[in-house]
Amino acid sequence: MLEQVKSYLMSLQDSICRDIEKADGVAKFEEDAWTREQGGGGRTRVITHGGVFEKGGVNFSHVHGSSMPSSATSARPELAGRSFEAMGVSLVMHPNNPYVPTSHANVRFFIAEKEGEEPIWWFGGGYDLTPYYGFREDCQHWHEIAAKACAPFGDKVYSEYKKWCDDYFFLKHRNEARGIGGLFFDDLNKWGFEKSFSFMRSVGDSFLGAYCPIVEKRRHIEFGSREREFQLYRRGRYVEFNLVFDRGTLFGLQSGGRTESILMSMPPLVSWEYNRQFEPNSREDELVQKYLPKQDWI
């Protein structure tokens, strides 16, 4: 199982990096291969100062440990005390142009083992989009691709994982969604290994088709300091979510993961302004009023 999944994940990282470089047109990914004292390692790839991307990272990692960290066991006490192997590809792309949305994607596979007991394994993953300026057709396109990736696996798969995504990427202290959602799934093993793995591949393989057309469409829109300031301000929400709520980030930091690889998801430049208000019905206000509230996009 592990070798099959690992080989898929490494080739997914390769194909995503290749197409992101193509879309960027200027910068290339730089790779850091690293190993971890406690076991495992990864390939961190970062692109910066690009034609489209101010900063982005596409990580592959495969780590093991002697006990699951608390971020992973609080909801599943049966995992406590088990050793684990975790592998995944995780990416975050932060574009220069505020009209191009930030995107995040992740696919992962876990096995938790204990002597004398059956291993517990599961898949997780998904992708979500964080626009600064909303375009209805982009949100529709994003969700259509997500729905298409789910369709072969059952009628209700998209709506279930779309809802999970809305619920997960939510900043409680702001009462605000991080973005316009997408897919989120976790603890997936109910379909057995073959079908679950195939679903994870379907999600992973559909990411570029969901994101790149949006990048292409918006990358040449002109912008000035107003849009740039709004982008830096909204990136603060991204940081708040990742550091306060995101299980993947907390799992990584708690399990002694490689901090620089985990926090490569942080935006390159971010601002916080006290009690910032936006003019009603402005394009900035519209994001919060019309795009972030939970809704059916297709």
Place this chain on the structure above:
Amino acid sequence: MLEQVKSYLMSLQDSICRDIEKADGVAKFEEDAWTREQGGGGRTRVITHGGVFEKGGVNFSHVHGSSMPSSATSARPELAGRSFEAMGVSLVMHPNNPYVPTSHANVRFFIAEKEGEEPIWWFGGGYDLTPYYGFREDCQHWHEIAAKACAPFGDKVYSEYKKWCDDYFFLKHRNEARGIGGLFFDDLNKWGFEKSFSFMRSVGDSFLGAYCPIVEKRRHIEFGSREREFQLYRRGRYVEFNLVFDRGTLFGLQSGGRTESILMSMPPLVSWEYNRQFEPNSREDELVQKYLPKQDWI
């Protein structure tokens, strides 16, 4: 008890704001008075775009709730299920000039009540300094004032609370201190109300004398983009600490506090750069090698 403490805290906020404005010379604090649906309220005061301070906030708040949030009860299970009142002054100052350190101070008072049982009350607080460029004499001055504030309360008070501060303001995932420390105390009631309250006042009243002379000494040092970039990069550590570890921030967000007041501690502009390295023995490298490691400053 509550009225005495409240009146002190409000006058402390006033005197700190007055002296910070004097030190700044350009900007004035703007006040937002707010109330909270669940009970209580506060006065948030923010200064921005000043002669010295890029952004700073000095909050007074007094909130009550029907049950202590988990961030406050995980270490003290006897508090679970009690109603509470919490009041405090909390401040963070982010200067423009990277040679002027960021400072944080907080003093607070809690009462947790339950029908038919004695109320449990305690004081907490302290202050700590986060320089970008180290100056040994500034660190010594800061700690000397802290030690002087503690001296009337016992021989070992400074060293105990200095150590607590070092332990508390520590980024585990970076294996790095947030700054050069100061004082941190919590759960303080062992001295009885009068002496404990008097200690909190001694800490609160000594803050300006600890910080303002350092501001005065460093505010006119010339700096360029190298220092500015380093400052923005280091501010990322501040954000990481506050959102991942800081109990006050988590308590505020979990207890339904006013998000804008809690997150006024966020720096105005912050950068994250993947795996940034600094030249050995540079002024930037010196911060991490010589100033951040735990040490006796006096």
